[in-house]
Amino acid sequence: MWRLLGCTFCLFVSLQPGFWRGWAAAEELEGEVKIEVLFKPLHCSPKSKKGDLMNIHYDGFLAKDGSQFYCSRTDKDGHPQWVVLGIGRIIKGLDMGMVDMCPGERRKITVPPALAFGEQGKGSEPVPPNATVIFEVEAFSVSRGPRSMEAFGNMDVDNDKSLSKDEVKEYLKVEYKREGKPREESFFDKVVEDIFRKNDNDRNGQISVKEYNIYRHDEL
Ligand SMILES: *[C@@H]1O[C@H](CO)[C@@H](O)[C@H](O)[C@H]1NC(C)=O
Numbered sequence: 001m002w003r004l005l006g007c008t009f010c011l012f013v014s015l016q017p018g019f020w021r022g023w024a025a026a027e028e029l030e031g032e033v034k035i036e037v038l039f040k041p042l043h044c045s046p047k048s049k050k051g052d053l054m055n056i057h058y059d060g061f062l063a064k065d066g067s068q069f070y071c072s073r074t075d076k077d078g079h080p081q082w083v084v085l086g087i088g089r090i091i092k093g094l095d096m097g098m099v100d101m102c103p104g105e106r107r108k109i110t111v112p113p114a115l116a117f118g119e120q121g122k123g124s125e126p127v128p129p130n131a132t133v134i135f136e137v138e139a140f141s142v143s144r145g146p147r148s149m150e151a152f153g154n155m156d157v158d159n160d161k162s163l164s165k166d167e168v169k170e171y172l173k174v175e176y177k178r179e180g181k182p183r184e185e186s187f188f189d190k191v192v193e194d195i196f197r198k199n200d201n202d203r204n205g206q207i208s209v210k211e212y213n214i215y216r217h218d219e220l
Helices: 002-015 092-097 149-155 165-178 185-199
Strands: 034-039 053-062 068-071 081-084 106-111 133-143 162-164 206-208
Touching: 092 106, 092 133, 149 165, 162 165, 165 185, 185 206
Parallel strands: none
Antiparallel strands: 034 106, 053 068, 053 081, 053 133, 106 133, 162 206
């Protein structure tokens, strides 16, 4: 409850008219992402890389005056958020600043406007134009992302760099069984049809690396 009040208050302060005046000129427009490790567990593993799925909390502050504009601990009922690293779903500066991060690690990541909300800012949160922002990020889990090339390799049994319906189906069966949720044949047929409808863009009955690898990992 305290947290909730805290965040609401921050938002309120940021909206005060005085806050908006004359600050932009003072902002730094260029620069790089600055990473400060606030806490690192003794056993720091696995370390995040591009394409990984991360479960995190993050608070956002304006560098200018330290006012808080985002609180993931109160947003979405306070559940930590799932993000896929390095695919442009989060701001660039976080994609860069959260690399090599392990579960339990906390970082303070300072992001220049060009790698954050840019010249536009972000009205809803709110972040004014050209703002350098600071995120305090806590990672809870790091795992291979939904479309890791590791998974592709496991599916591609005949190693021809493309996935047939049978290959995808076999993989799904194994995955569901591993998670203790075996299903009948018709279930998998339906899922596979759906996957191919959404991903086999050239309709050749195979999912190529390009069709699969929409997050453009560097591997392979
Ligand atoms: C933000 O920076 C750009 C590039 O320097 C500048 O053209 C623009 O006027 C700035 N916007 C504000 C609101 O200061």
